[in-house]
Amino acid sequence: xxxxxxxxxxxxxxxxxxxxxxxxxxxxxxxxxxxxxxxxxxxxxxxxxxxxxxxxxxxxxxxxxxxxxxxxxxxxxxxxxxxxxxxxxxxxxxxxxxxxxxxxxxxxxxxxxxxxxxxxxxxxxxxxxxxxxxxxxxxxxxxxxxxxxxxxxxxxxxxxxxxxxxxxxxxxxxxxxxxxxxx
Numbered sequence: 001x002x003x004x005x006x007x008x009x010x011x012x013x014x015x016x017x018x019x020x021x022x023x024x025x026x027x028x029x030x031x032x033x034x035x036x037x038x039x040x041x042x043x044x045x046x047x048x049x050x051x052x053x054x055x056x057x058x059x060x061x062x063x064x065x066x067x068x069x070x071x072x073x074x075x076x077x078x079x080x081x082x083x084x085x086x087x088x089x090x091x092x093x094x095x096x097x098x099x100x101x102x103x104x105x106x107x108x109x110x111x112x113x114x115x116x117x118x119x120x121x122x123x124x125x126x127x128x129x130x131x132x133x134x135x136x137x138x139x140x141x142x143x144x145x146x147x148x149x150x151x152x153x154x155x156x157x158x159x160x161x162x163x164x165x166x167x168x169x170x171x172x173x174x175x176x177x178x179x180x181x182x183x
Contacts (some may be wrong), residue, residue: 001144002027008063025051028069032076035138038104039129040080041087049083050076070149073139077153125172133168140165 002009002023012020023175032050036043053075061071126134132154140161147165152157 002065006068010058010061012070021055024068028072031143032072034081034123034142035073035135036076037123038138039077039131040083042083046076046079046083049079053079066146066149069143070153073143073145073149076155077135077164125175128175129168129171133164133171136161136164136171137168155166 007133009020013024029047030046033043036046037110040046042046050072054072061068126137129137135154136150139145139153140147147158147161150165151161153159156164
């Protein structure tokens with residue numbers, strides 16, 4: 001999180017300061033991608049659509065850093081739902097890529113970091129939860145949003161969010177404990 005400098009950084013980003021916007025982007029993007037990897041099959045595309053909408057609405061946004069994160073993750077959730085509906089209406093046919101085409105792209109540094117064994121294992125464990133619990137845990141733990149913001153995003157009461165998060169974390173703890181026993 002950016003912290004005390006967020007207001008100044010946001011004000012600069014609103015005036016078109018690329019460095020300020022990049023700072024906000026770098027701060028939130030890793031958590032956004034991890035969240036989207038749990039709720040959609042096209043996380044990078046949905047993240048792009050999310051940032052396009054954020055840029056379009058940045059001048060109208062009012063609030064603190066936590067409010068910004070809640071706003072951004074709400075947009076991401078809505079874009080993920082839109083992508084799911086679009087995918088259902090227009091199924092994609094995958095094209096075979098030639099070896100030469102595959103070699104032209106280089107892996108993104110952020111993707112390389114996210115592909116570490118511990119992150120993959122953690123994400124797999126979270127994805128094994130019921131979808132509602134997985135999403136709530138991603139918003140609470142990875143995105144760092146408070147219960148009130150998560151409740152608003154997922155359309156539940158704060159109490160229901162706390163219960164779902166508690167159950168999901170308890171289930172994860174049980175899976176980790178069982179994995180240690182079976183290793």
